[in-house]
Amino acid sequence: MMIRPAELAAIKAGTVDLAFRRWARPRVVVGTRMRTAVGLIEVTSVEQVGVASLRAEDARRAGAPSLAALRAALAARPDDPAWRIGLAYAGPDPRELLRESIPDADEIAAIHARLDRLDGASAHGAWTRETLDLIDLHAGVRAPDLAARLGRETPDFKKDVRKLKELGLTESLAIGYLLSPRGQAVVDAGLPEPRVRRPREEGTPLPRAIGAPATRALRAAGLTTLEQVATRSAEELAAMHGVGPIAIARLREALAEQGAELAEE
Template sequence: MMIRPAELAAIRAGTIDLAFRRWARPRVVVGTRMRTGVGLIEVTSVEEVSVSRLKAEDARRAGAPSLAALKEALAARSSDPAWRIGLAYAGPDPREALRSAVPDADEIASILARLDRLDASSSYGAWTRETLDLIDLNPAVRAPDLAAQVGRETQDFKKDVRKLKELGLTESLAIGYLLSPRGEAVVDAGLAEPRVRAPRATGTPLPRSIGAPATRALREAGVTTLEQVAAYSEERLAAMHGVGPIALARLGEALAENDLAFAT
C-alpha cells in the first residue's frame, strides 16, 4: 500500500487516520504493520464503502483538500470497490534499534550463516559480502552506480540490499546507502584489522522525502543534518538549485517534528 511522504508525516502526527483506495479486493488486513520512512504504520480497520455516502469528515481525516477532491481521486477504476482503511502510527521501525546493536561473536557467526544461506539461494551467486563491502567503500552513492560497478541490474541489486537491511546491516539514505554499526561489525569480522572509516555524522539525518535533487544541493553546501538546516532561512535554501517548494515543505515538517525551525 503506497502512501505519500506528506501523508505519512500526517499519520505520524495524528492528523490523518484514514485512507481510501479502489481495489478489487483488500490488499491489507487489520493488524498489518507497514514499514515506512516515518516508522511503522498499522492498519486499524478495513471496510468497503459507497463513494456517494462519503462525508466531509472522511475527506478531512484522509488529508484530502475537500470531499469533492476525495471523490474525484476515487473516480478512477470505478469498477473496483472503494475501501476505507484506518491507519495509525505504531512506533519506530524496529530495524533502527537493530542497526545500532553491535553483535557479539556468537551473533556475528549467526549473521554470517544467514548470509551464506542468502548466497546459496541466489541465482546471481555469492553477493552478500560483495554488496556489504561495496556499500562500505562507497557510502551515499546512488544505487544504479553501485549496481554498475558489479555488473548488476539496478532493481535486482536494490532488492538484495533490502535483504541486508532486514538484517539490520545497512540503512538507506536519501541518496545511496550506508553500513549500520551492526553491518560494520560484520564486515570487520572478516578483515585482519577493522576498517578505518570516516566518523559518522552526528545529528538528525535529512528526511528522504525531500528528494535526491534537494539532498544533493544540501550536501554540496555541507548540510547533512536537520540541525544544520536550522541555520538557514527558507530564502537561502530556496536559492539552492534543486531545493524547491516541496522539499522546503518537507524540511519544515521535519524541523517542526524535532523542535527546530528555519533561521529568520
C-alpha cells in the first residue's frame, strides 16, 4: 500500500487516520504493520464503502482538501470497489533501533552464524562479508556501481543488501548505502584492528524520495542534510540543475515533519 510522504507525516502526527483506495480486493488486513519512512504504520480497520456515502469528515480524516477532491481521487477504476482503511502510527521501525545497538561478543557470533546461513543458501556463493566490506569502503556509492564491482546484476545485489538491512547492519541513503554502527562493529570484529572511518555526518539525511538527480545536485552544493537544506530558499534550490518541483515538495514535507521549513517561507 503506497502512502505519500505528506500523508505519512500526518499519520505520525495523528491528524490523518484514514485512507481510501480502489481495489478489486483488500490488499491489507487489520493488524498489518507497514514499514515506512516515518516508522511503522498499522492498519486498524478495512471496510468497503460507497463513494456516494462519503462525508466531509471522511475527507478531513484522510487529509484530502475537500470531499469533492476525495471523490475525484476515487473516480479512477470505477469498476473496483472503494475501501476505507483505518491507519495509525505504531512507533519507530525496529530496524532503526537495531542499527544503533552495538552487539557484544555473543551477539557478533550469532550474527556471523546468520551470515554463514545466508552465504550457504545463496546460488552465487558467499557474498555477505564481501558486500559489507564493499559498502563500508564505498558509502554513498550508487547500487549499480557497487553491483558492477562484484560482477552482479543490480536487482539481485539490492535484494541481498535488504537482507543485511533486516539484520540491522546497513542503512539506505538517498544514494547508496552505509554501514550502521551495528554493522561496523560486526566488520571490525573480523579485522586485526578497527577500521578508521570518517565521522558520521551530523544531522538528518536527505530523504530518498527526492530522487538521485536532486540528491547529487544538493551534494554538489554542499547540502547533505535537511538542516543544511533549510538554510536555502525554494528559489535557490530550483536554480540547481536536477532539483525540480517534486524534489522541493518532498523536501518541504520532510522539513515540515521536523517542524522546520525552507528559508524565506
